[in-house]
Amino acid sequence: EVQLVESGGGLVQRGGSLRLSCVASGFTFSTFWMHWVRQAPGKGLEWVSRINSDGITRYADSVNGRFTISRDNAKNTLYLQMNSLRAEDTAVYYCAKDFRPYGDYLNFDYWGQGTLVTVSS
Amino acid sequence: QSVLTQPPSVSAAPGQKVTISCSGSRSNIGNNYVSWYQHLPTTAPKLLIYDNDKRPSGIPDRFSGSKSDTSATLGITGLQTGDEADYYCATWDSSLSVGMFGGGTKLTVL
Numbered sequence: 001e002v003q004l005v006e007s008g009g010g011l012v013q014r015g016g017s018l019r020l021s022c023v024a025s026g027f028t029f030s031t032f033w034m035h036w037v038r039q040a041p042g043k044g045l046e047w048v049s050r051i052n053s054d055g056i057t058r059y060a061d062s063v064n065g066r067f068t069i070s071r072d073n074a075k076n077t078l079y080l081q082m083n084s085l086r087a088e089d090t091a092v093y094y095c096a097k098d099f100r101p102y103g104d105y106l107n108f109d110y111w112g113q114g115t116l117v118t119v120s121s
Numbered sequence: 122q123s124v125l126t127q128p129p130s131v132s133a134a135p136g137q138k139v140t141i142s143c144s145g146s147r148s149n150i151g152n153n154y155v156s157w158y159q160h161l162p163t164t165a166p167k168l169l170i171y172d173n174d175k176r177p178s179g180i181p182d183r184f185s186g187s188k189s190d191t192s193a194t195l196g197i198t199g200l201q202t203g204d205e206a207d208y209y210c211a212t213w214d215s216s217l218s219v220g221m222f223g224g225g226t227k228l229t230v231l
Contacts, residue, residue, distance in 0.1 A: 037166075037222075044207070044209060044223070044225035045158070045166065045209050045211075045222040046222060047219065047220035058218050058219060059219070061217075061219070094165060099168075099171070099177075104213040104220065105156070105213065106211040106213060107154075107168060107172070108158075108166070109177060111165035112165065113165060
């Protein structure tokens with residue numbers, strides 16, 4: 001059974017840092033492209049970042065230069081290092097697996113349960 | 122404001138049909154596949170449609186997708202109260218090299 005379990009969310013002050021983790025199981029983690037998606041309170045889904053199986057990354061403009069996505073295939077874990085946090089980064093953060101092991105298709109067949117990040121001002 | 126434009130809300134009676142549109146541009150919808158998600162409060166989003174018009178296993182054929190030029194459409198027939206949710210389109214933008222979701226559409230089954 002495929003599972004994605006996020007952790008690391010919490011309350012942080014503006015300008016602070018936080019690292020989210022997403023532990024994957026039930027599939028060959030190293031093969032698949034992984035993403036982070038967030039949803040701010042009362043807002044819609046927002047794509048945040050992607051890392052492919054070769055470690056190549058992409059970021060939304062809103063987080064570029066502040067967030068870093070990475071993966072440890074030996075630990076089956078996806079990370080999101082968030083620095084210089086702003087109030088507008090307050091959201092539930094989801095990790096998501098693309099069902100194809102190639103290409104930018106945003107076909108997320110599995111999602112984590114989400115972890116809440118709250119940035120206080 | 123999302124690059125992909127969806128109507129904020131749609132509504133229809135049980136048993137009826139509804140469509141949700143998603144409008145973009147050549148660099149996103151025009152040159153990439155579109156997927157659709159159903160999102161209920163406090164749950165993870167669910168993939169309904171991928172590659173414009175394909176349904177993952179387990180998704181009933183009441184849900185359908187189509188794409189034409191720079192717009193995509195999600196159709197839901199035989200509406201049920203359990204279909205009340207937020208629906209999002211998603212695609213990649215080849216020029217910006219970023220993923221994107223539409224602003225979301227809240228479906229109300231009256």
